[in-house]
Amino acid sequence: MSNGNIVDMNEKKGRSMDWKKYTKGGFIIFLIIIVLGFLLSNVFIVKENEYKVIRQFGEVVRIDSKPGLSFKIPFIQSVTSLPKYQMIYDVQEAEINTKDKKRMLVDNYAVWKIENPKKLIATARSVVNAEAKMGEFVFSVVRSELGQLNYDEIINDEKAQRGSLNDRVTEQVNKLVEKGNYGIKVVDVRMKRTDLPPENEQSVYTRMISERETKAQEYLSMGDAQKNRIIAKTDKEVKEMLAKANADAEVIRGQGETEAGRIYNKSYSKDPKFYELYRTLNSYVKTIDDETVIVLPADSPYARTLMGYTN
Structure with a gap:
């Protein structure tokens, strides 16, 4: 038998053991990757401007608000986010009636933030629902407040009470959201725009033009009266100055004539x-x-x- 047909069993056995070794090492690495991925999928980051809400079987078990890394229980717990920063809600335009029975369209916006996420979830369930409820409160309070004012007091810059009105509306809306335990705070409510229903625009514009013309005529009359007072005062002062000047001139003229006569007499007597x-x-x-x-x-x-x- 030739040497080419002889198989080294020890060499074959060594190759088999190396293959099993590599296979086992790869499997271990694969398991490590799966475990790390599983662990990382249950790690989340809490940002500075948000709340992280952790739910377990649909119920809120905790709320993380401190920035940094946090963990949840795999498969059992889920994580959602709520904003911690101030938000702006554009309240839907609505029609109200003033004290003098005028109709007008009012457009407001509210600046608000979440102060207690747990209360918000318990009552409103979501940010959208909280905004909708806040919008209802804003409209109700604005309608009540503007219903106590005449139309001119709202739109006329000289009579407007919007500054104090915005403060009162903000205060009352906050009382309503606190009473309902919505977990939010209204920072500010502002009147963005006031318009008239199309059918009322022309009559109001006509009245505004008439008021402005009356005011302009009043200013003109006041100007004419002031002008006449200044002219009369100036004329009086001029007459007084001329009278005093003439009197002084007569005195000086008399003194000159007297002196001239004295000089003539003195000269002629020589x-x-x-x-x-x-x-x-x-x-x-x-x-x-x-x-x-x-x-x-x-x-x-x-x-x-x-x-x-x-x-």
């Missing part, structure tokens, strides 16, 4: 004959021109001067 000659010559200037004919006695001062007699 040479009375020269003064007499000076006055005579001035009278000639005033009384004689190219067409003047003068008939004078020979002994008159005029004649004597004209004739050259100065003595």
